[in-house]
Amino acid sequence: IKCLFSPFIYIVGLLLLSLLLWVCLVYFVGIYVFVSGFLLVRLEVNRTSTCEDVLQPGHEDPQVNFCSSKPRFRKVIILIIDALKIDFARFDPDNQSPRPYENKLPVLEKMVSSKPTHSRLYPFRADPPTTTMQRIKGFTTGSLPTFVDVGNNFASSAILEDNLIHQFGQTGKRVVFMGDDTWESLFPKKFHRSLPFPSFNVKDLHTVDNGILQHIYPTMVGGDWDVLVAHFLGVDHCGHRFGPDHPAMADKLTQMDGVIRSVIERLQNDTLLVVMGDHGMTDSGDHGGESQKETDAAIFLYSPFPIFAGPPSQDEPDVVPQTDLVPTLALLLGIPIPYSSVGQVLLPLFPSHQQTEGAVGGLSQLEALWINAKQVNRFLETYSSLAKDIPLESLSQLKAEFSHISSEYLSSLRGGRSPSPQLLSFLQAYLASVRDTCRATWARFNPFKMVAGFTILALACLMCLILSEMSLLLIRESSAGLKTSVKVAACVSVSVAVVQLYTHGYMEVVWCFAAGAVSSEIVFFWKVCLLKDSFVSKNGSKAPKVVGWLKLRQLLVPPLVVLMLRCASLLSDSYVIAEGRVVTFLALSLALYIPVHLNWKGLLLPPSHDSLKCAGPLPSMVVSPSAVRKESSTLLGCLGLLVGSFYLSLSFHGCREELGSCQPSLFLSPLSRLQDSRLKNLHYVLAVAALCLWTFLLRRWLCHYGNLNASGVTVFTARWILPLLSVCLGLHWAVGATPEDSFRNLTELIRLAQLALPRTAFCLLGLGMLLILCDPLTVFLKTRASASGRSSSLPPPRYRASTGISPQAELHHLIPQIYQRMRRSLDDGDVSGSSEADHRPAVEAYGLGTVYSAPVLLFSGLLGMGLLLLHPEGMALSFLLLLLQMASLLHIHASSTTLYSGFNVPWTPVVLWSLASTEFFHATGHLPTFPSIQWSAAFVGFPDGHTGTLLPATLVTLNTFASHILFAAGCPLLLFWPLVCEVRGSRGGRACGDEAEDAVMEMRLREHPLHFSAALLQLSTRYLFINGAQVFASVCAAAILRRHLMVWKVFAPKLMFEASGFLVSSFFLLFGVMLVLRVDVAVSRWFKRLIPEASR
Amino acid sequence: MWDHEIRAMASTHAIIASSVFMATVLPAVFVPGFSVYGTHLVWLYSVSGAVTAVSVAVFWLLGITPPTKKHTLGYKLSRLFRSCLYFFLSCLFFHSVVVLYGAPLIESALETFSLAVLLTSLTTLRCLCVLGPSVQAWIRVFSRHGAMSVWDTCLQITVACTVVGAWLGAFPIPLDWDRPWQVWPVSCSLGAMIGFLTGLVGAPAWIHYHRKQLTYKSK
DSSP states (O other): OGGGTOTHHHHHHHHHHHHHHHHHHHHHHHHHHHHHHHSOEEEOOOOOOOTTTSOOTTOOOTTSOGGGSOOSOSEEEEEEETTOBHHHHOOOTTOSSOOTTSSOOHHHHHHHHHOTTTEEEEEEEOOSSOOHHHHHHHHHHOSOOOSEEETOOSSSOOOOSOOHHHHHHHTTOOEEEEEETHHHHHSTTOOSEEEEEOOOOTTOSSHHHHHHHHHHHHHHHHOOOSEEEEEEOHHHHHHHHHOSSSHHHHHHHHHHHHHHHHHHHTOOTTEEEEEEOSOOOOTTSOOSSOSHHHHEEEEEEEOSSOOSSSSOOTTSOSSEEGGGHHHHHHHHHTOOOOTTOOOOOOGGGSOOGGGGTTOSSOOOHHHHHHHHHHHHHHHHHHHHHHOOOSOHHHHHHHHHHHHHHHHHHHHHHHHTSOOOHHHHHHHHHHHHHHHHHHHHHHSOOOHHHHHHHHHHHHHHHHHHHHHHHTHHHHHHHOOTTHHHHHHHHHHHHHHHHHHHHHHHSSOOHHHHHHHHHHHHHHHHHHHHHHHHHHHHHHSGGGHHHHHGGGOHHHHTSHHHHHHHHHHHHTTSHHHHHTHHHHHHHHHHHHHHHHHHHHHHTTOSSOOSSOOOBOOTTSOOBOOOHHHHHHHHHHHHHHHHHHHHHHHHHGGGOOOOTTOTTOOOOGGGSOGGGOOOHHHHHHHHHHHHHHHHHHHHHHHHHHHHTTTTSSOSHHHHIIIIIHHHHHHHHHHHHHHHHSOTTTOGGGHHHHHHHHHHHHHHHHHHHHHHHHHHHHOOOOOEEEEOGGGGGGGSOOOOOOHHHHTOSOHHHHHHTTTHHHHHHHHHHHHHHHSTTOGGGGGSOSEEEETGGGTTHHHHHHHHHHHHHHHHHTSOTTHHHHHHHHHHHHHHHHHHHHHHHHHHOOSSOOHHHHHHHHHHHHHHHHHTTOOSSGGGSOGGGGGTTOTTOOSSSHHHHHHHHHHHTHHHHHHHHTTTHHHHHHHHTHHHHHHHHHHTTOOOOOOOTTHHHHHOHHHHHHHHHHHHHHHHHHHHHHHHHHHHHHHHTTTSTTIIIIIHHHHHHHHHHHHHHHHHHHHHHHHHHHHHHHHHHHHHHHHHHHTO | OOHHHHHHHHHHHHHHHHHHHHHHHHHHHHSTTOOTTTTHHHHHHHHHHHHHHHHHHHHHHHTOSOOOSOOOHHHHHHHHHHHHHHHHHHHHHHHHHHHHTTOOSSTTHHHHHHHHHHHHHHTHHHHHHHHOSOHHHHHHHTSTTOOOSHHHHHHHHHHHHHHHHHHHHTTTTTSTTOOGGGSTTHHHHHHHHHHHHHHHHHHHHHHHHTTTTOOOOOO
16 A cells, blocks of 8 residues: 555556567567658659740750641540550461450551551550559659648549649640540540540459440541540450459450541541550459559550551650650640650651651651750759759769760751761660669569568567566566667667668668667567566466466467458458448457457346455455346347447448449538538537537546546636637537528627637647646545544444435545545554544545546547538537447446456557547548548648648548547546446445445555556557557558559558558557656645645 | 167158258259259258258157147247247358348349258257257357256267268359359359268267267256
């Protein structure tokens, strides 16, 4: 009992916090390393080329407009056949028994052989990722798009970079588009005319193609166009559905053959025809990765008049990179090359230098290359000034190369002599090396980093598991190898950095971090092994219990099986798409498992024969049948509430675009968008009611446990800030819901209110949290007048009798008992024999029993309100459900714990807690996709927008991960709740007539500080483990399925959301733990202050 | 020690399993256009009807049903009435549980209820046969020391297998394979049926294997 005042918790608490922080850091490093190898990041340059800046060679005069000169072609038809692999396009007359995909496009071969100066067929090599959206981006911008193009607007997928379509529009060309509707989202409002067809259903082979065929010929003949883009999807969908080796593919290719034939027939003289595939496919018909089968598509060029110098010669390229299409088309059509293109003009399409004399309007090879090189060099300079991801070495080398070429070219031009033939190859070499440099930087997965990140994460999960299983031992041994681990990590990462600096001249931060994390993990495992050995050698009898911690049977308990199922579900796109329901299903299963398990243990029904149950560090309790019955009914009632709120929460889900028939929840749209005024009123009333109930429940709970009596700042927060905040919220919703034109004379006031109300709420929230952190105590002290008479021989009345029998009053006075015991022990120490005093408490402390959980709960409640502010109004109901669910979960946990187990939090409630957080991520209208991010959250309180990016990013993050935050911050409650609910159980014991020990509630934690911190460590590492395992699973999914069709649509966004969710929840978990430790410090100070006073 | 009872159990289970088999095969012969996927509800009701009839008959013949305290007709009738009531209530219970698990509430209520009927006839009916209409006894059976006889252990195993089978049956539903057995509630009822059959085979085998460890308290 002495430890009630001891500062022991200081050291242990610091150790605990630093351990958790370290584990989190290791996780972060793992995620960072993996993501840096998986997600290729490129900075978008938002500049566009104009006619003025592409200068004719020879005229270094800014007045000459490039676009005004006559181009080679006036019109172009681009037929994109999705997934037209080069194997499909080739024709082998000797092949007697062609496979379904072979020899089905004879028209290409016929044209190439019969008109060699009119047409060419090349392999057309795409850059990974070979998915359609990325490819369209690639061959219109001429750049190498990556998964995350920074600067990209996530809300819409429109291409903001300079591109061909934009340039066509700029120079007044009419672009007509038909086919895959991806284009419509990439280039909104850029087309003169567009006929998009739905592309989502992969099973549908014909809708898009037939739609195009219906319109393409009339459009061609009609003449109201300059550029015609038609994107056929049938071949790709056929590949996905049947694979290339299927008769359906033969039909589809034959159809395409017919299309190309008829288009060629209708072709006019000034028109260029480009037939191309955007990517290839594997033998199973998939694409997305970087194998040659996926990257090698076909490109076929045809012009009604001869454009090539002769039949294909030796020096023509074997393979045309996809980026090369952009500058070629741009120069052939007389438009500027898009700003960020890194392609190289396709030389055979341009006349060589000697031939240009006389030819009208065409650029010679050298001129084209020179324009191209200048444009690429300009881009490179701009890009390198914005981003630092291109290695400096190669950058300076490229720069030197360009200045050399340019000086040679200009001098030869000035001198009037024909430039040397080497110049051509120099220019080509320069352009090729620029492209290679860029590709090396942007367009490749880095398998080493991926593997390293994967390993770090796996080890971190294992580490969490060990920490949670051996928390008590580790806390007792107190050092736990942490210091060594951190030291070793620092040393290793610094030495790796030094070695890198020494050998390469620069250092990659990723590898330093990775080395540090791995080494610290290894040191940790080594330390744990040592610790275990020493423990085994110390007390041999206990050894098997500790050694067997990682036995498979222990890991196959249902909660962990559910967790494994959850992780496995992240590996399938269908389950990720249906994630909200999958999580609900698993959580329900686990919730129903609790009573079944309890019943199996025979604890649900009162036992037929009496037995004393001794549970953990808690003193033994007599469990009477009536108490058991009561607990069971509470448990079943809470279970009903839990299941009900799970079911109701399903109605708040948003919809993924993949689920066609789904209707998003009605509550997701903000009030201002509702037209029907009755519906609007109903929604508003519901939301306000939910808000009031939220506030009321919190206050009711605090009041019930006597935490509202004191005069501290936390109580002030609960009494005043909480209601004020809800009033602010209600008013804010009302103001937001008013239609703009209804109160004309009040417009100014409304605008002011829209600005002021949320900001006031933010301020109140911040103030409340600060106050809670400042002084988290909610204990009210009442000194009895008779305190001085403790040595007198008054007849000792049971204090309980004097305070009435109402449970609330009883609760208020429960705590003196602990104080009494404390005093007794002190007295025993100081003055032996004066144990008479304990019958009448000198001091009554209201709310001491919930001194830990009250601030945590209040904090979560406040936080929840702040997060609710960032959501649409209808979500208030969902937040109320969240609160109810939390409460029922805690009660279930408390009941099942008082029924059989002890101090530690078992896996089941923790897994349920985490599943519930994922479930409410969905039930607050969020989805793990980028378009579903609620951007409007950034404008709450800032209706006119922001100047910086940090504040809106924070607001959107808080909005997106609201449920993660609430559940993580409330996680310590899982530890306290069984103690809070202890009263119920013990009262049952007294009803039986036994002289049961009085409940001391959370003061038990102070009696066993070691167990307390061990349990806290265990709880938080378990929660971290569960979340970390999910991150690990989505990392696995992204790594294994990186060639999957859905990788950029499903798995990569899921990974991003899971990783950021982990980041946010670990942060708030640490915050929650810190709050608990803060309370602990405050409580020990309080005791210290109290004792000298009282013993005076 | 338990040989006699195990043998009886194995033969009972063989009869029930063959009734399931017949309930699948016979309609295929007599009903035109019958298939387990296509006319799933027909199969479902034929199987649950067969299992119900056969189990009631077999358990009644075997005399495992707990002896009634009174032998008056009124008492027996009330027992019968209560059994029917429990059967129906259990259907409702399963229905609501399945709906809570995510089955559509209104759209395919008939399918969901049919699944509930199947589950009831595979689990609750057996409880009724072995323990009589007493929820207390049912709950008590599913605890570690709750089994009072070999039949109780067998009940535990078959019921657990059926429920787990139905639970596992829900797994393939969200997958985008477009198979006929992914349609609601085909996979769940098939899962329940497979689980039930596994339980029928597994229970005697498990009891036989563990017959040394099994001890029962007398009632």
